[in-house]
Every structure is written in structure tokens, then in C-alpha cells.
Amino acid sequence: MKGKERLHGILNTLGVYVLVLALFAVGCLLSQEFFTEKNLLNTLGAVALLGIVAVGVAFVTYSQHYLDLSIPGIMALSGIIAVSALPYGFMASLTAGIAVGVTIGLVNGLVVGYLRLNPIIWTLAMMSVLSGVIRKVYAGRQVYPDEATAAGRAFLDLYHTEIFGWLPLPIALLAFIAAAGTVIMWKSGFGARLKLTGSSYEVARMTGVHVPRTVMTAFVICSVSSSIAGILLTSFNRVGAQYIGKGYDFDAITAVVIGGMTLTGGRGSVPGVVGGVIVIALLNNIMSLVKIGDFTIGSFEKTIIQGAIFILVVGINSYVQRTSGLDDA
Amino acid sequence: MNDIGIALELKGVSKSYPGTLAVDRVDLAVRTGEVHALIGENGAGKSTLMKIIAGSFDDYTGEVFVGSKNIQLHTPAAARAVGIAMIHQELSLAAPLNIAENILAGRLPARRGIVDRGLMLKDARRWMGLVGLANLDPLTAVETISPHEAQLVEIAKALANRPCILVMDEPTSALSREEVQHLFTVIRRLRRDGLAIIYISHHLPEILEIADRVTVMRDGRKVGTHSIPDVSELQLAEMMIGGAVSDLYAKRRMQPFEERFVVKGITRYGFFHDVSFSIRAGEILGLAGLSGSGRSELARSLCGIDPMDKGSIALSGKPLRFRNYGHAVSEGVVYVPEDRKAQGIALRLSVRENALSAIIPRHSLHGIYSAARGSNLLQGLLRQLEIVPPDPKRIAGTLSGGNQQKVLLAKWFATQPEVLVLDEPTRGVDVGAKVLIHKAIAEIADSGKCVLLISSDLPELVGLSDRIIVMCKGHVIGEMDKARATETSVLLAANGERGALSA
């Protein structure tokens, strides 16, 4: 009995990787260009940034708070602030960018954790506020890192940095964050408390868990990951702008859900989320390579397909859980 | 009083789930104008039988007769149509709506498409009067009334459907003794009016008080039906368990040790006032009182879950001021809540995760938590409390009520507390599990710890406690030692009768 349940658990986590392999096969079949170094590296790059964000989101979802809709704003603002702080030096720039994430995470965590506000509505509001702030402060201008300065050049090179000469920084960061996330979620006291909070807020409170603080930590983890991704994305785009991060909130939650995490909290895993990210990146990549005569899949169509997949996955998830008797909302 | 007509008859009714036969060829006959009790341990099949009667299943076998007509009870609508009304254990009112809207839910009186408010209020008042709620305003929001009043609203709602058969599932779990008496008055009135009432309860003394006949179930089968005057509590218990019950309460060794947990003058405005008492090491202190006397509120404030406005607490001489509940738990003062589903255990997590959830810091080193460190402790607890099935990976929500309660207790026993505060530890638990739990509590006390026992189950309170303090309307009015404490004297004292107390 124990062995069977263990297998079940492993299948749950790794099931998404089966999907990854399947998509890989489809990709190879569908297009010549798929299995080229250039294409795969591009895809990997997309995976890295989304992955960093998705791991952060996973913590918020795990705690039963669905997701953080202010992520695009955090990403954009972190990038913009980082670029604006370049005159003070490269390290100052990075610190400032991450500080943005920490601050917003604390605010979000405070409101949702201590004041118990609906997380969807609050983060939606926060997103609007961030949008407004960016618009007001930068009045639609875009900020460019100054190539003439050393700090500016360092910033522009950031995304393309390679560790040990061959490992791109974003991928290395993803690996590190994913590993750290896995350890935190599965093997730390905080992770166990987060799981309890995600399963039942009230029970966690009556167990002596400091629920507001736990929730706040989850939100900070999410915002800091978003900050990091935002700074990298800004470096890649070579400009700090309002549209940086657009769409990441939806992509991240889709990845989280495909990776096996349920939106009602207390279930799922970081490796699963990473798998979900890979699925999405592969899907996007395959869709852009599809050429049937003149017909190509544009970005709008891709998003529509992704939206449909998102609903499908959540629906199946929900159905499976209902029929297997585990009552999930 | 008894109109000898059969209101409801079940013949050879069975229902199986994949893997188990929950109800096995049960015969049941309920007369009009009678209160017919249904008792049995958890898993005996009572709930399933009731669900069949309420029309929740369309795949039962056997025959059901309502007033001599053979009926197919395949849907709740069918059950309602023949006059069966059910009052569930978990209240099913819509909280934001008012009383009238709840009672008349789905049948709001309307004239030409518009809701007739006057008629709605009149109708609502009529049903409320029948259950003794005439003094409430029908427009009060249900979320603001007490659980007792809410339950009466439930009953009013059921009555508004003009049923001839009323099924009540554990109606008194959340009530104080006086509220139970009020409920019994209502039930007796309904019985006089010819209603057939099926009354499910774990509480044997109550059944002896209110029922006319009782049917005992065990392992899905009917063991027997008896007239109440012909049986005693002990006989009923034995029929439920299927063997002789030697002693319903664990024996204890008395240890007159020193005062360990001292509480002085604690007050929370509006909840309790100037409460002082102490618990000796190895002592079980019972806390008696009617519902509303402030016992749970007192317990929660003691443990730092709710704030305290005045007063002091000391453990082994060390004064304690809890910043929050987590702080209290780390100091060894823990509270086991009465609502196991909403506050006690996380139903979606496994037995192991629940049982070890209160001692996460203990098994963590530098933030790294390893549940495996607690596996010996867990095995011991599973064994001691005889949790069935003894599988740590089992999801808590799939266990029976009694086993869930055991998991809840295991969780707090695992903290090895200095002061264990129990709030209704055997509510909704069958007799066999009760004995085990009482034994475990006694063992904890015997190991030198302090136990504060809050219970509305008078035999349990009197049987387990070394001393009993009595709360009434937010004050502690006195205490009773073991010799003086009997169910009757405790009851009188809880009602404010100070003569019943010890000197």
C-alpha cells in the first residue's frame, strides 16, 4: 500500500514531464527547425525567466491565495528602478531593483496576510496602482541604460552573462531558485507551515502557526522572484519600460496549474511547476514554428490557445479531484 | 398520545459503497406521534440510513413505506414530497440572509410575481412561534444569532414544509443543558401534534429522557428495538458495543501534588470576569457551566488565542504573558478546540502531517524540517489511541468522526504539554473511542501534567475530574471536590445554585 501511494505521488509530480517529452516529440515531428541549437537555446531562455517567476508564484498559490496579479507591475517597476539607479553603480542598481520587490511583497503580504483581504482583488488593485505610478513618474518615457558607463554596460550584459563560460546566467539562476524553492517547500519548517495554512487557514491559526507572517513571507518570495526576472528581462530588452512583464502573471499561473498545483492550496510541488513552465515554453515555441502554407500562428492566437489550455487543465484537475473523493473547492 | 399508525417503515433496506456494506437489511418502523431514537457507534450505519431516508441515494435495495404507501426515495425532492424533513448535524442556513428568508427559502410567498412581504413575515412568525423563537425579529440576519437559535430556525424551516416525519441528527451537540431542555419542550409539542420524530444521538441519558423507543444499530445491522422504560443506559451501551462494558470511566490515582498552574483575576470585558483558580500537578480540573457561561472563551484567553484585559497566569511560579498562541504552545500551554473540522485538523492533509503539525519547530534544525524525526512518536500515538486505520499517509478527511477526534488529540498530546486544555474532547465520538480517550487523558494527568477539562457531558466531567470549578454567566462561582460532585449537583451549581457547591 505504501509503495503504491509513493508511486502515485511521484507520478503526480513527474506526470508533467511526460507531457514535456510528448511535446518534444511533437516538435521534432512538426518542424525541421525545432531541434536546432539556436531554437532550443531560445526556448530555454524563455523558460528561465518564466520559471523564476513561476516558482515564486507557486509559494503564493500553495498558501491558498491563488496568485499575485501585480507581478507584471513588479517586474516592470523593478527593471525601471534598476536602470534609473545605474548612475549610482551596478550593485546599487541591482539592490534598488530587488528592494522594489521586497517592498511590494511586504505590502501585499501585509494586506492579504494581516488584513485578510481577498488576494485577487488586492493584487489587481496593486497592479493598477503600480501601472499608474510608472505612468506618472516616467510619463510614458522609457529609460535606457547608458552604454557609455561601466555600470550601464554591465547591466546590458547581465542577461547574456555566462557562468563557467557556458552556462547562461538566467538558466543558472532558475536552477538555483528552483532548487532553493524545492528545499524550502518540502524540507523546511516554513514549508510545512505554509502547507498547513494552505489547507486550512483556521486550523493553522489554532495550531499556533503565525499565519499572517507565513503568508507575508510567501508574498515576499513571489515578489522578489518577480523582481529578479524583471531585472533580467529589462536587461534583455535593453530598456526599462512599462510593458516589461506583460502576460507573465497569466503564463505563470498556467505553468503552476499545468505542473500539478491546485489553486486551493496545500498541494503541488516546485519541480512540477518547473515542468509546467517547460511545457508552456515548448508549446509557444512549437506554435511559432508551425507553418501551414501561408498560415502562421500569431501572438494573439497563441494566447488564445494558451487560455483554452489553461481552462482545460484546471477543469480536468478539478474533475479528477472531485471523482477521487478529495473535496477541493 | 401514541396514535398507533406507522408513519415510516423500512423493510430489508440495504446500501453498499464500493467495498463496504454500510446498511445491511435493516427493518425499522416509526410510529406517528413517537420519538424514536437511533443509536449506534460511528460506522454502525446510522448516517447512511438517515441519508437513505432523506433521499440522497437512488441505489438502495429494499422497500420503504410512508404511511403504508410504497415509495421510491431516490431524490431529496421525493423525500420532501412525502413529508420527510431532515435537520442535519451541520446547520444549513444561508448566513447573510435573514430568518424569514431562510425559513421560507425557495417558497417565498408572492403576489403577481412580487414578493409579498407582509405574508412572508406572517408566515415566518408562525413557524418561529412553534419553536419558541417568537421574541426574535424575523428580519434578523442569521449570522448574528446564537447557534441555539440558529438550530431552532432550522427546525422552523423544516416544519414549514409540513412534514409528517422529522429526522434529527445529533441536534444537541452544540447546546447547553437549558437549551436542550427547551428543545425537548419543542419536540414534545411536535410529538403531541402527531409528528413522527427520528432522533439520532450519542448521548444516552438524553435518549432515556426524550425518546419513546430506541433502535440500536451495529455494523450496519439492526441489533434490536426496545421501549425506553425497558432498558437502562448500561444495557444500551452494551448493545452498541456488542460486549459488556465494565466501567464507563477510567480509574485514576490521586496525586495531591503542588499547585502548578495558577490563574489570578483574569478578565475579558464582556466574556468573563475576575476568574481565579489553580491546577495542581497531576490533577484534572473540570470546568462546568452552561453554554454561554464563558468556558471556551476563558480557555482561549488562557492560551493566548484571544486577548485578556486583566489578570495574570503563572506556570511553576514563572509568570506568563503570551504574545500569541504560538508562544503559548512553545511554553507548553495548549488548547484542543471543540470544532475538530473547522479548527482542529486539516482534513485535506494526511494523518501524519496533522499529528505532527503542532511540533514542527521541535523537529526542525536550522529551519530544515524532517517529519521522519517524528515517526516514532507518531507510531506510539497511533497505537495508544488505536487510530483506525493506523496509516500515517491516510488523508484525515477519509477517517470516521471518532478517529478524526483521535488524530486531533494525538496532535496535541504530541506536544507533551504542561497544561492541556480540552474543550469537549469526546463530542460526537462513540462509546468505544470515548473509553480510550479518557484513558489517555488520565495517563497524561498521571504523568504529572495539568489538565483543564471543559465538557457538557456530565458523566464524563464528573467521572474524570479530581475537582470541578463551576462557571456561571462569566464568573467562577465556586468549586466542588470529587466527593460532592454528582451529575445532579454539578447541574444545579451550573445553574447558579450555590448551595450545591462544596464549602
Place this chain on the structure above:
Amino acid sequence: MCKERRAWMMRDDRLTSLAYRGRVYILLLLIVGVMTAIAPNFVTAGNFANILKAAGINLLAGIGFTIVMISGQLDLSIGSAMTMGGMMVVGLEPELGWVGSFSVAILCGVVLGLVNGFLVARTKVNSFIVTLGTMIIVQNAVFLYCRGGTIPASTFELSDWFQRAIAAGMTPQIMLPFIVMGVLAAFLRFTPTGKGFSLVGGNQQTAWYAGLNVQRYLIGAFVLSAILSTLGGAIIAMSEAGANPTMGDSSLMTIVAAVIIGGTSMRGGRGSLTGTTIALVALAALINGLSCRGEGFEVQLMASGLVLASIILYDAYTEHRREMRRGRKPDLLKELRMLSQ
């Protein structure tokens, strides 16, 4: 324990609960009052019509959202439904004529509502998730349709009719949403079917046991919401003689703010269409007043944000107070008061 805290705790809170329920009206009075004082040209008949027009833009979608919330769910797709309605009506008019394109637009709304409702009611997926997905899908589909650009109407006759003042500056564009709102508010409050929504939102199980067809109500709520949002967008497009793809973008936030400020509970079962309406008018007045003073868009955004924030904080505070007070015994308090004298 200091005396002040004790007095505060024992205070009678009947007055506070009254203020709590009528807070939208208080807010409206406050904003109008402040704006009258500090904004030039605020108190003119024409400006009054402007405020109502601004409120009316989001009114229909706001009503739809309120109904969905009363039923205990969320509908994030209202913004994109508005844009879709506008686009369909203007885009298809050259081929189908106004009646034809209008019908198609509403039909699209019905389909969207059915999809949302079906997914939430049958597969029991959380409504936030479902409508997030449909919002993304509709948003992108609309962008595909118009290729990212504005679509102008081919004639101005219809928009002239919509913008023609009938009485006291009221135009059909302004009046239509309010009329629809009135009808629906009466339906919800005074008919048994309408009250069913509150029951479904208050406790689904109870509603089911009471014989209500819960699935039908849920689907109905989402269909209503989609139709109303689509209708709202169509009216705007017809009045302004054109549709642009960012029409409904800021609506979601404004509507959510208005619904919460207006007193609809996020947990379902309790809500008020009039509350949402008054809140929308109040917010519109706030923004209008600020622009009369010459403040830019950003300040308006921040002001709305501040109002929302204060209401939310006030809500959290009263909820906390209520939690602390729950189960308090008035007899005990009376006794203490007597003792301290």
C-alpha cells in the same frame, strides 16, 4: 488597564452599524461636498450630466458583476466583454446594419456567459480561474479582429441620436443604463426568482435543498453579466461612433472598486445594485471634480485608489472589531459598569 480602552470596548455600536450600511450615500455626499467647494465649474447642469455619463459607461457591466458576486462568484471577463460588444456592433454594421450587428454582439455575449456559467456550474472550477481564462481569450480574439486598431462607425446618425439631450441634459446614452439598472434592481429585490440569487450565493447547499436549481442560477448569473457587459460596450460604441480595443481595460478595476465600496460582500449572498450604482456615481464625481481642477489622469487614478483603500481598510477594521466582539454578553458589561460606579 487604562479607562479609555475600557470605555471604547463597552460603547454601544448601533450608530456605527448604521453608518456602515449607508456608507455609500455618505461617501457620495462627502465627495460632492468637497468637490463643490474646491472645483470650479463643478456644480453646473451640464457637468452633472457628464458625471452621470461617466458613471453610466461602467454601469451595466458593474450591475452584471454585482449579480455574479451576489451569487457568490467572480467574473473577470466583464472588461473584455465590453470591448467585444463595442467592436462587434461597430465592426459588423457595414454588412449587417445596426440591428444585425447589435444582435450578433449580444449573441456573442450570451455565448460567453454560457461558457463561463457552464464551466463554473458543471465542472465546478473556481469562477476566478474560468473568467481569467475567458478574459484572456476574448481580449486576444478582439485584438485579432480589429488588428489592434480603432474601428470607426460608418454613419453618425445613430450616435447623434444617442447623444441628443432629451431633458435636463440627459441623453439616451445616459438614461438607458440607469433604466436597465432600475429594472434589474427591482427584479432582484422584489421577486422570488431574483431573491434566489442571494440564496445561491449565501449557501449553495441550502439553496439546493430548498429546491432551487443552483446550476441554472449560476449559469444565469454569468449570462446576465456577459450580456450586460456586452450591452454596455455596444451602447458606448454606438454613442461614440467608434470602438477602440482598450475600451474595457480600466473598467474591471473601477467596477470592482465600486462594487466593494457599494457594500456588496465578497463572500456572496449580500449585495446591492443601488450600492454599486451610487458608488460608480461617487467615483465619477471624484474624477470629474479632479479634472475640473485641472488634475491629470494619474492623480485621478491615485484618488480612486485612495478611496478604495480607505473603504477596504475600514471594512477590515470593522470586521476585526466584530470578531473581537462576537459572543460578548451585554449583561456582563452592564454588571461591570454598575460595579465601577
